[in-house]
Amino acid sequence: MKKLAIFALCMVFVLFFSTWVWANSNGQDIDLYDTDDQIPPYTVLRGIITYVGPFEEDTEHQFYLGRQDFRVKITSKGNFYGKEFDLENIKMGHPLYDLDLRVGQRVLLYAELSGEEIINIGIQSYARDYYLYILVGIFVVVLLLIGGFKGFKALVTLTIMAIVIILGLLPLILKGYNPLNLAIGFSSLIAVLTLFIVGGVNNKSIAATFGVIGGLIVSGVLAVIFGKVAHLTGFSSEEAQMLSFIDEAIKIDIQGLLFAGIIIGTLGAVLDVGMxxxxxxxxxxxxxxxxxxxxxLKAGMNVGRDIMGTMVNTLILAYTGSSLPLLLIFRAYETSYDRIINMDLIATEIVRSLVGSLGLILTIPLTASFYILLMSRGKKREENG
Incomplete structure (x- = not known):
């Protein structure tokens, strides 16, 4: 059984790797910057604030509150390292766009180039990645200290998951392949790799793998059925709307992308329940x-029911938390129930939550049944010598 599982794992990996190579060699490429206009090349530079002037209010213009001068020093390695520029920070009264600058702060700069010279430069945003790397470091240290070798294996599977999604799933979707089929396939691959690395090659991991893949397939089928009958467009988010403008030559299936997002969003919880x-x-x-x-079987189902009670709440609360500002708007303007429940965005979130929860719930009996089947086959082999 172990040899069969290892062989199946290798075949799945070879299959998906071959598919990825074939798709990247034969698919359509998207050129996001295909234009006849002569636009100067640009680059993103890092800098540090060395001086911040006083804020000067502006009462003549209604579109912004005022301005302040500041000086920034380029810290990116290269031809521009060490150069300083005097720039202007305009505040519009919106926390999303306004920057509160201080000396020593790291920022990102947008620079237009002409040859080796900067012809225009401006501030783009805070340099947030420095603090994100610190948080990632804390996460890794705590994971290894508490989890030990299990924590290390969890870190490996997390890295593999990121590589599969970034280098495999996203490029293939951008090349016009069906997002739902890709999501189910790559999610199954992630499930196999994760469960076998964390749990080893044994009946436990094999049963969990079959249960998880079964739960994902159920979620995918239900997402398609109820997404179609409820006329969910997939355009409920601004990001989905922006995708329709990236290239006229490639038609990304936005509705399929919605279904793919449901599958990937369900994967983590389903993996947890199955294992x-x-x-x-x-x-x-x-x-x-x-x-x-x-x-x-009864014992496994009882354990699954206890997990189900909390995990379903976790899944639904996660989606509710991401929609909290929208729910507050509905409450503040006393929007009618009929209007809310029939909105594309709300219907999408309801389908996402319930379809994911159904896949999670059905993973429990599937995993338990597969484990009993594997155990029974093992005992029969022992009895037959």
């Missing part, structure tokens, strides 16, 4: 080797 149920059943069997399959 938890399979692991608990393996520990019970280890402690009570003579336990009957029916009793073990």
């Amino acid at each position: 938890s149920v399979a692991s608990s059943m393996a520990e019970i069997q280890k402690s009570i080797p003579e336990i009957k399959p029916l009793h073990l």
